[in-house]
Amino acid sequence: VIASIYPEAHVLDLSHAVPHYDIPTGSWMLRNAVTHLPVAVHVAVVDPGVGTARRGIGLACGRGDVLIGPDNGLLLGAAERLDGITLAVELAEPRFRHHPVSHTFHARDIFCPAAAHIARGTPLSEVGPQLAPGDLVLLSETPSVVREGALHTQVATINEFGSLMLSAPGAFLADLGHPAWVRVSVAGQVYPARVVRTFGEAERGERVLLIDSYGQLCLAINQGDLAVGLELERGARPSVIIVAAPSESALRGGEEAL
Amino acid sequence: VIASIYPEAHVLDLSHAVPHYDIPTGSWMLRNAVTHLPVAVHVAVVDPGVGTARRGIGLACGRGDVLIGPDNGLLLGAAERLDGITLAVELAEPRFRHHPVSHTFHARDIFCPAAAHIARGTPLSEVGPQLAPGDLVLLSETPSVVREGALHTQVATINEFGSLMLSAPGAFLADLGHPAWVRVSVAGQVYPARVVRTFGEAERGERVLLIDSYGQLCLAINQGDLAVGLELERGARPSVIIVAAPSESALRGGEEAL
Amino acid sequence: VIASIYPEAHVLDLSHAVPHYDIPTGSWMLRNAVTHLPVAVHVAVVDPGVGTARRGIGLACGRGDVLIGPDNGLLLGAAERLDGITLAVELAEPRFRHHPVSHTFHARDIFCPAAAHIARGTPLSEVGPQLAPGDLVLLSETPSVVREGALHTQVATINEFGSLMLSAPGAFLADLGHPAWVRVSVAGQVYPARVVRTFGEAERGERVLLIDSYGQLCLAINQGDLAVGLELERGARPSVIIVAAPSESALRGGEEAL
Secondary structure: OHHHHOOOOOOOOOOOOOOOOOHHHHHHHHHHHHOOOOOOEEEOOOOOOOOOOOOEEEEEEOOOOEEEEEOOOOOHHHHHHOOOEEEEEEOOOHHHOOOOOOOOOHHHHHHHHHHHHHHHOOOHHHOOOEEOHHHOOOOOOOOOEEEOOEEEEEEEEEOOOOOEEEEEEOOHHHHOOOOOEEEEEEOOEEEEEEEOOOHHHOOOOOEEEEEOOOOEEEEEEOOOOHHHHOOOOOOOOOEEEEEEEOOHHHHHHOHHHO | OHHHHOOOOOOOOOOOOOOOOOHHHHHHHHHHHHOOOOOOEEEOOOOOOOOOOOOEEEEEEOOOOEEEEEOOOOOHHHHHHOOOEEEEEEOOOHHHOOOOOOOOOHHHHHHHHHHHHHHHOOOHHHOOOEEOHHHOOOOOOOOOEEEOOEEEEEEEEEOOOOOEEEEEEOOHHHHOOOOOEEEEEEOOEEEEEEEOOOHHHOOOOOEEEEEOOOOEEEEEEOOOOHHHHOOOOOOOOOEEEEEEEOOHHHHHHOHHHO | OHHHHOOOOOOOOOOOOOOOOOHHHHHHHHHHHHOOOOOOEEEOOOOOOOOOOOOEEEEEEOOOOEEEEEOOOOOHHHHHHOOOEEEEEEOOOHHHOOOOOOOOOHHHHHHHHHHHHHHHOOOHHHOOOEEOHHHOOOOOOOOOEEEOOEEEEEEEEEOOOOOEEEEEEOOHHHHOOOOOEEEEEEOOEEEEEEEOOOHHHOOOOOEEEEEOOOOEEEEEEOOOOHHHHOOOOOOOOOEEEEEEEOOHHHHHHOHHHO
């Protein structure tokens, strides 16, 4: 559809691996990718679940990018990384849609046509009526915080290796005093984890806490699948509590105490 | 291989998700995609099963496109959507093959080289001897028909959500009198389904009949997997009978009667 | 990242289907693909397992290509097919990295930035200090050999159909006397296999030996999954012994004798 409207468009495929209906994972992928991309028109879609009223939206961002997709929270994390929203519109103008507009394939009929027209030069403001950014649908996300020495955070997404990507940035390690070991409480289980900079510092099968390549905290098993071990399905987003431990032996002795 | 022959070629990857050996699904994807693509040379392959004699063919179409692939029925639905076949040839000319030609990787050695040469300007008629369109291999497909108030049709393909995409166009809903509820008979089971325009009109887990984004009828479960529920494997193409029902309660009372 | 550094770059995605940590399969895919590609800068990565000290390397090859990736054996088979290494360097120069360099995402921070700069014209020699090719990490691979009438070889990779791609080139069939039937010993099992040129010559479900589309020997089941039948997981690389058999009946009689 894009090639039909704007044959010279340079289209990059970022990922087709977002699990069905999993908006938080889509949001996580998008916000971690956009800052590494040139200024562009970015289209993102996660298969919709319930709710017919989901609008298509376009968000112009401070860096110069335009984000295109559904009004379901998917785009807002990326907009924040691209220096915030300068203009939000609803993709309502029939001239910039693919007809007939289907009820179930908005990527083809609404999002991609709008993106192609904007990439070709149509100003975002012509693609539909302006929206107040405060009226956009938000993803519910518990803010990460350190309270009484314990980091309270949440799983942002589980990646294809079964690692738990947390919503807390890596800077929280400093708030915990840069521990070498931590106790992790997640999904009804408590276990010790070693704090490493890279998987290569851990034994095969060892449970670790590290800063991932997006600068966020991440719980994992070296060459294993932590999500399977915890019986977490992809799409699960449980709360996580992390406390520093002075040493591995202290940890093992105090495992019941957490 | 295409880049070696024609470095300036603009190559779009449509899908690598056709299940092995599943020609009907490949045909379904291709015919639903080509009308949204610019006029182009389209290459399609489904992993071959039995039969060594499968020819490579090129089909020039009324809209101006050329279809390239195996002579196994994969291309004919798309050719119909592109205003029919104006010239069919066998891809036999050695100059437009990649040598040595392997026995098992025709996409690399026959289809893509031919496509690249044609995209670069070689007339299709030079790529091999002309074939009579009537000699091409057809996909067996039962035509959809309404008989005594019942729509008789067939599953064209099962998509990745487990929805059953039927070979009957959405216009058949009018022949059934635009019912709000229907009784569906498929794979030895009979069940009521609600007719909706979009998944958002249905409850989570509700079985529905809707017109999909390609304008065809589709049986599904909202946010569920109908194929798993019916114990249908991908690639299965059972017959389907659909009758209008006056109301949900009438349906439930008459479930045994179908 | 490449588009940010070199927007005009023509990027081809070869595959995202290498199983995690499976360097032999990555090596096999890459070496079989590069000879069909135009002269280019090729980037390859397989998710790393243990070991932090893995260097990033760039290999200039005789044909004019540059290979970029980790120093774990992944690139060497491809370099051989591209007429050997003419210059090897470590990707150490900070100017050609993406900052901050993460510990876990070298594709983004080291390999792709280096590739983009080289494609845009930076000489490989400026991207880091020269390495001796003899110091590069090798993949362990048993050489294929015919001894006393038996071909001793190894599974190079198992493909997505469950076929066993061997490291022995097809020319070894001549050393076995171009047999019509062979006895195969692999993973603790011994079975007869028919030597065919194409799957179409075999019955559905028949076990075969053929020359694959890369010119290598391949063990398979026509329309079946040999790896599942042998209880081999993807990534397994067992030894294989193949001997000629005069006929199917001789084979069946002598099955215990192998």
